Amino acid sequence: MFAADEATLGSLEDRMAETRQDKKLLSDDDEDVEQIIQLGQALIHAILEGQPTSAIQVIIDAGAPLWFQDDDGWSPLHAAASVQNDALMQLLLEEGAVWNQTDNLGNTAGDIALSLDNEPCYRRIRDAGIRSELLLQLLSSRGGFEGDSLVLKSTDTSAFASTDAFLSSKLRYTKDKNGQAICLLESEGNEVGVMMGWEREIMQETVRRLCADREDSAGGPKVLNVGFGLGIIDTFFQGLPTPPSLHVIIEPHPDVLQYMRSEGWYEKAGVKILEGKWQDFIESDALMGLGGFDAVYTDTFSEDYEALNRFFAHVPKLLAGPSSRFSFFNGLGATNAVFYDVYTRLSELHLSDLGIDVEWEDVDVAEAQGVDRWGKTREYFAMRLYRLPIGKRNVST
Numbered sequence: 001m002f003a004a005d006e007a008t009l010g011s012l013e014d015r016m017a018e019t020r021q022d023k024k025l026l027s028d029d030d031e032d033v034e035q036i037i038q039l040g041q042a043l044i045h046a047i048l049e050g051q052p053t054s055a056i057q058v059i060i061d062a063g064a065p066l067w068f069q070d071d072d073g074w075s076p077l078h079a080a081a082s083v084q085n086d087a088l089m090q091l092l093l094e095e096g097a098v099w100n101q102t103d104n105l106g107n108t109a110g111d112i113a114l115s116l117d118n119e120p121c122y123r124r125i126r127d128a129g130i131r132s133e134l135l136l137q138l139l140s141s142r143g144g145f146e147g148d149s150l151v152l153k154s155t156d157t158s159a160f161a162s163t164d165a166f167l168s169s170k171l172r173y174t175k176d177k178n179g180q181a182i183c184l185l186e187s188e189g190n191e192v193g194v195m196m197g198w199e200r201e202i203m204q205e206t207v208r209r210l211c212a213d214r215e216d217s218a219g220g221p222k223v224l225n226v227g228f229g230l231g232i233i234d235t236f237f238q239g240l241p242t243p244p245s246l247h248v249i250i251e252p253h254p255d256v257l258q259y260m261r262s263e264g265w266y267e268k269a270g271v272k273i274l275e276g277k278w279q280d281f282i283e284s285d286a287l288m289g290l291g292g293f294d295a296v297y298t299d300t301f302s303e304d305y306e307a308l309n310r311f312f313a314h315v316p317k318l319l320a321g322p323s324s325r326f327s328f329f330n331g332l333g334a335t336n337a338v339f340y341d342v343y344t345r346l347s348e349l350h351l352s353d354l355g356i357d358v359e360w361e362d363v364d365v366a367e368a369q370g371v372d373r374w375g376k377t378r379e380y381f382a383m384r385l386y387r388l389p390i391g392k393r394n395v396s397t
């Protein structure tokens, strides 16, 4: 084994010496970059060739960058996932490999493990993702740190990811060529659906799960919904066999409020509209003075996971009692299966810390995906299965 290590290192040194000869005209900086590239490529080759771990360790110790990506965007972790070497993946992650690097086709190493149906390798990457996101969140909560997090902090200041920019943008209510209702936002030449009709089934199932098996002797449920959009979920709440006794809707966007007015929402019995962001009301008498809710739902726009996690912190005191339920639109990270899984687990862990147990139900949205759902708008949900969360207070807390 040691001979193999020496041979590997020897041939690597030979190759680097040759490179140095060839690149006499390069500056020191260029040479450093060249050397890093050589080492990165050597590492990926060694993994793909199935070299023993000890030989790979030698290349890493020689300074091979774990973050290196070749012309196809493959990193050492992608290579290890493709040869299905779980122990090697563990080593690479311990040495600092980046779990969420995507190749030129948008696949992470986790996607490769998933495509090979290799559960241990997949879990290895996913769990590294969860640990990394939890750590970044902890650092950011201690002040000032803005790491390269997948979902915790968005640095995008366009209307897609900044509440202030979103609230001053124009929204358009329309139908696409398939008759799908959409609420559209145009920003910097791009279009994105703030809410799209294909989510109807998700909203319907969410209301069903939030309000199932309720004792309606005391009238309909007290409901809180954050973010009106197309009003799909609010329409399902109103359509319950016993409509809500109180239905509070928090909504800040002037165009959405105008749409709600035109659709008669301000006149509906039991409906109370709080004009503003949830952040404006969450500690106010206007909301908290209404007592606890039987069902709480949140589905905002242009907010990142950090904002959602801040909302989570208020959920225990928003819920009326142990049988009250909470749900949220589980859509962050949903353009990639691994990111979606990491994000889903992360929210489960954070809610559990708050004494909320989550049950997940898979809703198959493939049929809705069959039609030309996105048109020219930016795709924000690429999964076949939507993972629907239903949270309840953990009775032992």
Ligand SMILES: C[S@@+](CC[C@H](N)C(=O)[O-])C[C@H]1O[C@@H](n2cnc3c(N)ncnc32)[C@H](O)[C@@H]1O
Pocket (backbone or CB within 6 Å): 163, 194, 195, 203, 226, 227, 228, 229, 230, 231, 232, 233, 234, 250, 251, 252, 253, 256, 276, 277, 278, 279, 299, 300, 301, 302, 303
């Ligand atoms: C995706 S839509 C909600 C769709 C809704 N679930 C439905 O069934 O049609 C998001 C809504 O959240 C609103 N919103 C954005 N930021 C918000 C905030 N901080 N507080 C409350 N609502 C917000 C947006 O104006 C928009 O109307």
